[in-house]
Amino acid sequence: MADRKITAPQPNSETQAFWDAAGEGKLLIKKCNACGEVHFYPRANCPFCFSGDTVWQQASGQGTIYTYSVMRRAPVPYAIAYVTLAEGPTMMTNIVDCDLDGIKIGQQVKLVFKPSEGGPPVPCFAPV
Amino acid sequence: MSIKGKSYIIGVYEHPTRLATDKTVPQLHAESAKGAIEDAGITKDDIDGYFCAAGDTPGLGALSMIDYMGLKLKHWDSTDTGGSSYLLQVGHAAEAIAAGKCNIALITLAGRPRAEGMATGTAPRQPAVPMPESAFEIPYGPATANMYAMCAMRHMHQYGTTSEQLAWVKVAASHHAQYNEHAMLRDVVTVEDVVNSPMIADPLHRLDCCVISDGGGAIIVARPEIAKNLKRPKIAVIGCGEAPKNQYGGKNLDLTHSGAVVSGPLAFAEAGVKPGDIKYASIYDSFTITVVMQIEDLGFCAKGEGGKFVSDGNLISGVGKLPFNTDGGGLCNNHPSNRGGLTKVVEAVRQLRGEAHPAVQVRNCDIALAHGTGGSLGTRHGAATVIMERE
Numbered sequence: 413m414a415d416r417k418i419t420a421p422q423p424n425s426e427t428q429a430f431w432d433a434a435g436e437g438k439l440l441i442k443k444c445n446a447c448g449e450v451h452f453y454p455r456a457n458c459p460f461c462f463s464g465d466t467v468w469q470q471a472s473g474q475g476t477i478y479t480y481s482v483m484r485r486a487p488v489p490y491a492i493a494y495v496t497l498a499e500g501p502t503m504m505t506n507i508v509d510c511d512l513d514g515i516k517i518g519q520q521v522k523l524v525f526k527p528s529e530g531g532p533p534v535p536c537f538a539p540v
Numbered sequence: 541m542s543i544k545g546k547s548y549i550i551g552v553y554e555h556p557t558r559l560a561t562d563k564t565v566p567q568l569h570a571e572s573a574k575g576a577i578e579d580a581g582i583t584k585d586d587i588d589g590y591f592c593a594a595g596d597t598p599g600l601g602a603l604s605m606i607d608y609m610g611l612k613l614k615h616w617d618s619t620d621t622g623g624s625s626y627l628l629q630v631g632h633a634a635e636a637i638a639a640g641k642c643n644i645a646l647i648t649l650a651g652r653p654r655a656e657g658m659a660t661g662t663a664p665r666q667p668a669v670p671m672p673e674s675a676f677e678i679p680y681g682p683a684t685a686n687m688y689a690m691c692a693m694r695h696m697h698q699y700g701t702t703s704e705q706l707a708w709v710k711v712a713a714s715h716h717a718q719y720n721e722h723a724m725l726r727d728v729v730t731v732e733d734v735v736n737s738p739m740i741a742d743p744l745h746r747l748d749c750c751v752i753s754d755g756g757g758a759i760i761v762a763r764p765e766i767a768k769n770l771k772r773p774k775i776a777v778i779g780c781g782e783a784p785k786n787q788y789g790g791k792n793l794d795l796t797h798s799g800a801v802v803s804g805p806l807a808f809a810e811a812g813v814k815p816g817d818i819k820y821a822s823i824y825d826s827f828t829i830t831v832v833m834q835i836e837d838l839g840f841c842a843k844g845e846g847g848k849f850v851s852d853g854n855l856i857s858g859v860g861k862l863p864f865n866t867d868g869g870g871l872c873n874n875h876p877s878n879r880g881g882l883t884k885v886v887e888a889v890r891q892l893r894g895e896a897h898p899a900v901q902v903r904n905c906d907i908a909l910a911h912g913t914g915g916s917l918g919t920r921h922g923a924a925t926v927i928m929e930r931e
Contacts, residue, residue, distance in 0.1 A: 421675035451789030481689035501790030
């Protein structure tokens with residue numbers, strides 16, 4: 413079955429570096445130099461302490477499925493999910509390259525990128 | 541400053557349409573307003589405050605609708621928190637009245653997603669203007685159903701909630717809807733009907749989802765002196781709470797609770813009542829899981845016990861301990877403009893007045909609660925709680 417068509421994300425001045433890295437197969441998260449917290453989705457200003465001193469950090473690409481759902485009423489069924497990264501933050505994503513009926517909460521997953529329609533590739537996850 | 545008892549709900553109206561092919565959205569707002577004005581027994585010119593949600597009122601905030609309806613105002617507010625807006629606006633109207641900013645406040649809702657063929661819970665929504673999170677969510681296909689489904693999936697994993705338990709919420713709503721001549725779905729369904737209906741987004745079945753309908757509604761809130769001179773039952777607003785819930789930068793994300801954990805206690809504290817004092821509850825029911833989570837968060841049962849609590853008809857009027865959504869709710873009656881908060885207040889007021897359908901009227905219904913969330917439980921939402929008392 414063909415993969416679902418992925419709507420292209422629209423980079424902006426706050427997130428261009430994230431999407432440039434995605435094009436190179438890297439997942440970036442933001443770390444705050446002031447309070448030390450990491451966050452996702454990435455912002456210029458830390459959502460915890462509001463410091464503007466935030467820097468990009470490459471994530472390991474290892475994660476765990478927090479929750480998921482397989483959308484059955486779609487031209488191509490797909491699994492939306494929240495994955496908790498090894499670095500801490502939880503992010504929305506798709507679980508891909510697997511039997512959708514075999515997905516489980518708590519499952520270990522690893523980063524894979526999937527092409528979007530006319531935009532940068534987007535970070536998804538596949539079971540380890 | 542407390543708003544307890546400083547304003548009264550003097551008029552309510554639920555538009556009877558469920559498919560408004562031949563009406564415009566402004567027309568539905570105005571017809572709903574007119575219905576509530578007639579219900580209260582006042583005139584349009586008595587209204588000096590207007591509250592709505594920017595998202596379902598065409599124009600810049602409330603301005604076009606104020607112009608369309610020919611309102612002369614001293615105060616208005618078009619804060620939009622999605623489906624919970626109208627619950628939140630009861631609180632804002634109560635605050636404005638208590639502060640002397642206006643005397644009689646009109647709240648309206650209207651929409652025709654069904655006639656426009658634009659509403660679906662299964663197609664990812666594309667925002668007209670990108671939101672800060674859009675690039676990190678839209679590519680993954682977040683629709684309405686699969687976001688609530690992720691909450692249900694986690695709730696099941698964490699607390700052992702079952703599809704059969706969720707189904708009881710729909711069963712109860714259907715028991716009530718059979719008596720509502722305007723309800724879209726009037727057939728009584730069983731737990732088996734729900735769990736055997738087609739899977740939409742695991743673990744939510746078709747019958748776990750609310751209807752999509754056109755329609756509207758209106759509420760009128762007024763100063764005590766005004767309410768006491770009207771020949772209607774006196775329904776006091778005694779407690780309100782509101783709270784957003786967000787993703788906290790992805791830290792310790794918890795999709796098993798809602799903003800009701802904040803809005804509920806605020807409203808109960810202001811009202812000076814406890815969950816056990818509530819005789820009837822209107823609970824936002826976009827999906828069956830929405831009801832289970834909010835019942836827990838409002839304190840009607842312990843966290844994680846919601847599945848057991850809603851089972852075996854416990855939400856059915858005359859049968860269970862917490863009669864809910866006796867008009868059939870969003871699951872069976874209507875969900876105008878994909879926003880169910882206003883009708884939640886309307887049915888609560890009917891119950892307090894003793895004007896609900898006799899088959900579902902709660903005996904001695906003196907204190908009622910209406911609660912909702914708007915946005916998505918799966919991402920970010922606004923919760924609002926209103927507690928009302930019949931004097």
